[in-house]
Amino acid sequence: xxxxxxxxxxxxxxxxxxxxxxxxxxxxxxxxxxxxxxxxxxxxxxxxxxxxxxxxxxxxxxxxxxxxxxxxxxxxxxxxxxxxxxxxxxxxxxxxxxxxxxxxxxxxxxxxxxxxxxxxxxxxxxxxxxxxxxxxxxxxxxxxxxxxxxxxxxxxxxxxxxxxxxxxxxxxxxxxxxxxxxxxxxxxxxxxxxxxxxxxxxxxxxxxxxxxxxxxxxxxxxxxxxxxxxxxxxxxxxxxxxxxxxxxxxxxxxxxxxxxxxxxxxxxxxxxxxxxxxxxxxxxx
Amino acid sequence: xxxxxxxxxxxxxxxxxxxxxxxxxxxxxxxxxxxxxxxxxxxxxxxxxxxxxxxxxxxxxxxxxxxxxxxxxxxxxxxxxxxxxxxxxxxxxxxxxxxxxxxxxxxxxxxxxxxxxxxxxxxxxxxxxxxxxxxxxxxxxxxxxxxxxxxxxxxxxxxxxxxxxxxxxxxxxxxxx
Numbered sequence: 001x002x003x004x005x006x007x008x009x010x011x012x013x014x015x016x017x018x019x020x021x022x023x024x025x026x027x028x029x030x031x032x033x034x035x036x037x038x039x040x041x042x043x044x045x046x047x048x049x050x051x052x053x054x055x056x057x058x059x060x061x062x063x064x065x066x067x068x069x070x071x072x073x074x075x076x077x078x079x080x081x082x083x084x085x086x087x088x089x090x091x092x093x094x095x096x097x098x099x100x101x102x103x104x105x106x107x108x109x110x111x112x113x114x115x116x117x118x119x120x121x122x123x124x125x126x127x128x129x130x131x132x133x134x135x136x137x138x139x140x141x142x143x144x145x146x147x148x149x150x151x152x153x154x155x156x157x158x159x160x161x162x163x164x165x166x167x168x169x170x171x172x173x174x175x176x177x178x179x180x181x182x183x184x185x186x187x188x189x190x191x192x193x194x195x196x197x198x199x200x201x202x203x204x205x206x207x208x209x210x211x212x213x214x215x216x217x218x219x220x221x222x223x224x225x226x227x228x229x230x231x232x233x234x235x236x237x238x239x240x241x242x243x244x245x246x247x248x249x250x251x252x253x254x255x256x257x258x259x260x261x262x263x264x265x266x267x268x269x270x271x272x273x274x275x276x277x278x279x280x281x282x283x284x285x
Numbered sequence: 286x287x288x289x290x291x292x293x294x295x296x297x298x299x300x301x302x303x304x305x306x307x308x309x310x311x312x313x314x315x316x317x318x319x320x321x322x323x324x325x326x327x328x329x330x331x332x333x334x335x336x337x338x339x340x341x342x343x344x345x346x347x348x349x350x351x352x353x354x355x356x357x358x359x360x361x362x363x364x365x366x367x368x369x370x371x372x373x374x375x376x377x378x379x380x381x382x383x384x385x386x387x388x389x390x391x392x393x394x395x396x397x398x399x400x401x402x403x404x405x406x407x408x409x410x411x412x413x414x415x416x417x418x419x420x421x422x423x424x425x426x427x428x429x430x431x432x433x434x435x436x437x438x439x440x441x442x443x444x445x446x447x448x449x450x451x452x453x454x455x456x457x458x459x460x461x462x
Contacts, residue, residue, distance in 0.1 A: 013334045013367070020342050020363040027356035028418065047350045054305050121308060121352065123317050125419040128353040158353075165353055193420075194428075195314050257311065 048163040051119040052132055059260075066260050069148045076149075110226045111266040112146075113138055115164065117259050122170055122196040129154060129166040131262050139164045143264045144224035151230040151253035152176065152218055153262060164264065170196055170256055178231050178250075179219035183208055186219045189231060189250065196256055199232060201248040208246070210237050216250050223270045288329060288387070296344060299324050304351045307443075316435045320443045321348055322411050325366050326404060327453075329388045334370055341366030361415035365407050372403050386455050391448070393455065401441065408440040409433065 008015065059066075115131035131145070136159070143156045145166045154174065158165040167174055170191050178189040178201050187203040201216060214234040220227025232250040240247055267273075303321035310318060325341050345359030352358070373389065376399040386393030394400040412433045420429055 013338070016335050016338055017363060017367040020338055021360055024342075024345075024356040024360035024363065025418075027359070028354070031355055051351070119351070123308060123311060123314075124352060124354075126352075126354050130353075196311070 045160060045162065048118065048130060048132065048160070051130060055116070055118040062258070062260060065258060069260070073148045109268055111268065112263040113143075113266055115139070115262050115264060117262050118163075120168075120256070120259050122168075122256050125172050125193045127168040127170040127196075127256075128157070129168055129259065129262065131156075131164040131166060131264065132162060135264070136162060136164050138266065139264045140266075142224065142270065143266055144218075144229075145262045145264050146225075146229060147254045147259055147263075148261050149230075149253070150263075151232075152225055153254050153256070153259065155224050156264060166262065168256065169199060169252065169254075176224065176231070177219040177221040178216050179227075180204070180208065180210070180234075181215040181217050183210075186221065187248075189216070197252050198235060199250045199252055201234075201250050202245065204246050204248055206239070206244055206246050210234055210246075210248060212236070216248075223267050223273050225265060226267070292324070292328065295324050295327065296347075300344065300347050300351075303348060308351075312439070313435075315432045316439050317412075317432075318439045318443060319408070319412065319436065320440065320447065322362055322365055322408065323444055323447060325362060325369065326407060326444075327388050328369075330373065330386070330393075334367075337369060338363055338366040357415055357418050360418055361411045364414045365411045368410055369407060372406060376403055388453075388455070390453055390455060401445075404444050405437065405441050408444070409437045412436045412440065 113135040115133040115135055117129050118132045119128075119130040121127045129145070131139070139156055139159055141156055141159055145153045145156060147153050152169065154166040154168040154171070155176070156164050157167040169176065169189070172191060172193045174191055176189045177186060179186045180201075185204050185208050187201045189199050189201050191199050204210075212234055216231045216234065218225040218227060218229040218231055230253040232252040235249040235251045238247040238249065299321045303319070307318045307320055312318065321344060322341075324344050325337065328337055328340065341362035342359050345357075345362035346355060348358045349355040376394060389400065389403060391397055391400050394403060416429055416433055416436075
């Protein structure tokens with residue numbers, strides 16, 4: 001027993017070093033698995049507040065840019081107003097739509113919840129954004145987030161009372177289903193951790209004809225994003241000799257360097273789809 | 286100013302500068318400017334090793350909070366804090382210099398070169414361990430090496446600039462042994 005104490009006293013520094021390293025690695029491993037770790041929800045408030053204060057100052061310097069982007073967003077919305085469209089002349093040609101009972105009444109699947117981005121990073125391997133604002137209380141884990149021009153930015157990974165942490169597309173664990181607009185092939189969009197604003201689209205067969213500038217959109221297969229949101233444009237196509245697929249470098253539509261506002265997309269049917277999927281999985285096991 | 290207040294101020298300022306100034310400079314994807322670990326480099330000679338490590342852990346976890354991913358910087362800082370005394374023992378010029386001066390600087394380390402070796406080696410260690418942990422699944426050795434070396438160079442430049450802007454006047458105390 002005495003020897004053990006002597007040993008501990010003698011190598012106390014080394015043992016403390018090992019202990020602290022083990023704690024750190026445990027934190028890394030645990031936090032990447034469970035986003036709801038206690039660290040996240042407690043530190044979120046304090047650090048979120050500091051970030052908010054800083055952002056208030058920085059906001060003034062970005063007003064001009066913000067105005068421009070809001071103007072563009074307005075223009076897009078004005079273009080969608082009902083009075084821009086004429087009703088086709090139905091006297092000549094009549095068509096009976098037998099699929100839906102009431103074709104006038106549409107139902108809502110997605111709701112946009114706006115928020116101010118108070119913190120953002122692009123330089124590390126795992127980047128996060130923080131949203132604040134009145135709508136945060138309605139946000140849930142697993143909602144997709146877009147920027148002002150409706151381009152995908154990330155997925156909410158943690159929510160506290162006043163802040164929502166968004167796992168950016170520029171995160172090495174981020175996985176989103178993407179689709180080539182022209183040909184319709186779907187693949188997984190990931191980030192290789194090297195260049196900010198450049199994502200990778202995997203699992204695209206070699207037979208696909210791709211040219212630089214082709215549009216990549218969200219596929220709508222995942223419940224995070226509705227179908228057809230802009231993800232980015234093809235930058236370069238890499239041939240993979242060992243497999244039948246190509247790797248596509250995609251320039252993101254959202255500019256991650258100067259994000260100001262974010263909109264979380266609430267998929268009203270998400271819970272229903274999840275339940276069905278869980279049920280299907282349970283019954284197949 | 287007492288040593289405690291001085292170090293608390295440094296802790297707060299270095300973290301704030303790291304988060305709100307340096308993290309927002311996007312030089313290049315290979316270069317991440319790190320300066321906050323200067324806090325550990327500037328801790329007094331007299332401080333016990335275990336305390337240096339615990340303070341390193343705290344400063345790392347404080348930065349991790351802003352990055353929303355606890356553990357990475359804490360691990361790197363603990364590594365740095367553990368190896369600090371070894372380097373001081375090797376580089377200190379003569380017996381008793383660490384008792385004549387309070388903390389590491391040009392004067393107490395005996396010139397520019399030993400201090401640069403001290404800062405350079407420790408920041409290399411910090412960056413290497415940090416990028417190694419971050420790159421867990423990447424496994425591209427050249428990418429990792431180039432990134433570490435470039436980031437260390439930037440860190441060294443930043444440390445030099447900081448040393449030149451904030452001159453730390455240190456009293457030479459004799460008869461302390």
